[in-house]
Amino acid sequence: MKILIIGGTVFLGRALVAEALTRGHEVTAFNRGVSGPNPPDVEAVHGDREDEAALRGLVDGRHWDAVIDTCGFVPRTVRLSATILAAHASAYAFVSSFHAYADWPAEGVDESRPRHACPPDAGPDDVEYNALKAGCERAVEESFPDRALIINPGIIVGPGENVGRLPWWLETIARGGRVLAPGDPDREMQLIDARDIARFVFDRLAVRGSGRYVTSGTPGNTTMGDLLRECVRVTGADTELVWADESFLRARDVAPWTELPLYAPDLPEVAGTWRASSKKALAAGLRCRPVTETVADTWEALRSGAYPPPKYLQGQAPVGLDPAKHAAVLAEWDARSPLGT
Ligand SMILES: NC(=O)c1ccc[n+]([C@@H]2O[C@H](COP(=O)([O-])OP(=O)(O)OC[C@H]3O[C@@H](n4cnc5c(N)ncnc54)[C@H](OP(=O)(O)O)[C@@H]3O)[C@@H](O)[C@H]2O)c1
CATH class of the missing domain: 3.40.50.720 (NAD(P)-binding Rossmann-like Domain)
Known part of the structure; x- marks a missing residue:
């Protein structure tokens, strides 16, 4: 074509x-x-x-x-x-x-x-x-x-991601030490790799397909816990994830989504974030690779310098928690919970 x-x-x-x-x-x-x-x-x-x-x-x-x-x-x-x-x-x-x-x-x-x-x-x-x-x-x-x-x-991840959501987690976790992790580790997410969208687009064009397709990963293709643990694994970092609960983070004005990327709290206004149905696209041939593969390839792409560095901006909002604020919030969490977990 x-x-x-x-x-x-x-x-x-x-x-x-x-x-x-x-x-x-x-x-x-x-x-x-x-x-x-x-x-x-x-x-x-x-x-x-x-x-x-x-x-x-x-x-x-x-x-x-x-x-x-x-x-x-x-x-x-x-x-x-x-x-x-x-x-x-x-x-x-x-x-x-x-x-x-x-x-x-x-x-x-x-x-x-x-x-x-x-x-x-x-x-x-x-x-x-x-x-x-x-x-x-x-x-x-x-x-x-x-x-x-x-x-x-839905939310697109993969090598060369320019917003910097998954790259921020990877780079933060790769530095080692204790990293604030938001909310419920079992919260189900739904991510899609840019390369899977690309394959789907050309599959549809090849058969002169038209119409609208919601293209997100299969529901629950990862959880916040699995995603961040996978970031620890692929970076090989000596990192401890410190799971802080939502009300604590809210009280410290930690902004979901931007300061802690990909974190959609358990609130009615964002309850549908990870609940899209890609049934139509899946029936039409959308195939989604495992999120573990996406995490590994994104880390490899960051390390290789094959892509321009992410801009760490979503619209005008900076993506990622400022290191000083991160340290301050962690210290408050530790003071609140003597075990620090
Ligand atoms: N990231 C997500 O999670 C997510 C989720 C849902 C949907 N989406 C959608 O996915 C798409 C992302 O596309 P993308 O990653 O390719 O990035 P993009 O920022 O949409 O597109 C950037 C490309 O468009 C070109 N461009 C920008 N302005 C232009 C202009 N005025 N004239 C000609 N070319 C122009 C840029 O080159 P130059 O600057 O050199 O012109 C660059 O090649 C967007 O439509 C976005 O809304 C993203």
């Missing part, structure tokens, strides 16, 4: 390009050339997706079997590319997120759940940020009726 990827030089985009090349597809990557180098064996076209002239120059006289859009965040912008590409691509695969669904993270999601009421021409400030992906999906569906493949991933 001839594939156009909008993006392609960062985390999920890189996994998609790697998968495409493994399958022998021809890849054109369209990006500004600022986030990182384009992989070898890819036709790189530099331009800004918000620049209509650049998009028109890109498509002139060309046709792709599919476009894959990894970096659509504003409906108006996605509408521009979808409108222009409608006559130049047979299918449009759009990487959305759980955020397109109105009830997440309070409730688990599947494809039948209502989406936010964001229109396909919304600008960045027209609706709240999390609702924008729903408008982006509508913009693609509008220009590619029956030819739109919408992927709603």
Whole structure:
């Protein structure tokens, strides 16, 4: 297949390009050339997706079997590319997120759940940020009726993860010593590896698949305890995980999700975080590798320097607990519980 990827030089985009090349597809990557180098064996076209002239120059006289859009965040912008590409691509695969669904993270999601009421021409400030992906999906569906493949991933991990959630745990644990671990170690999670999403996207494109797919790992494919213990194992560090309960962490203003990445506390407003159903995608062939493999490969990728370092930012929020705060909270936990466990 001839594939156009909008993006392609960062985390999920890189996994998609790697998968495409493994399958022998021809890849054109369209990006500004600022986030990182384009992989070898890819036709790189530099331009800004918000620049209509650049998009028109890109498509002139060309046709792709599919476009894959990894970096659509504003409906108006996605509408521009979808409108222009409608006559130049047979299918449009759009990487959305759980955020397109109105009830997440309070409730688990599947494809039948209502989406936010964001229109396909919304600008960045027209609706709240999390609702924008729903408008982006509508913009693609509008220009590619029956030819739109919408992927709603859950929390994506894997080599080269750019947000820095799993990398922060790995690097913190690798330093050894005592590491604060949040809440219930048996809390079930649901993570998906970027490489499994990439494989699924190309499997669907190969059969001209369209429609929406919630793509997350199988429910309970790890727990907070298993994940962090696996980080200890792969790093080989002499680290003690110190499990502190949720009310204690809340009282110390330790922010779930950002300061302690991947930690969703037991609260109603985030009760659906790890409860998505990927039944439809699994039935359509989604296969998820064990989380242990993802942890090991992510650690290897961090050590090898094969990927740009994570930015440790989620939107504007820094990811990871400041070392001084970490030490202070641990000291308070020890003072409260003489055994320190
Ligand atoms: N991480 C998660 O847990 C998670 C969960 C659910 C969904 N998602 C979704 O997964 C996707 C992640 O994709 P990703 O990892 O490939 O990273 P990304 O940050 O979405 O995309 C970055 C790529 O897009 C290019 N790009 C950015 N702005 C551009 C512009 N104006 N014009 C042209 N190219 C542009 C970048 O290159 P240049 O900067 O060089 O232009 C880079 O190649 C996102 O859509 C995200 O919403 C992520």
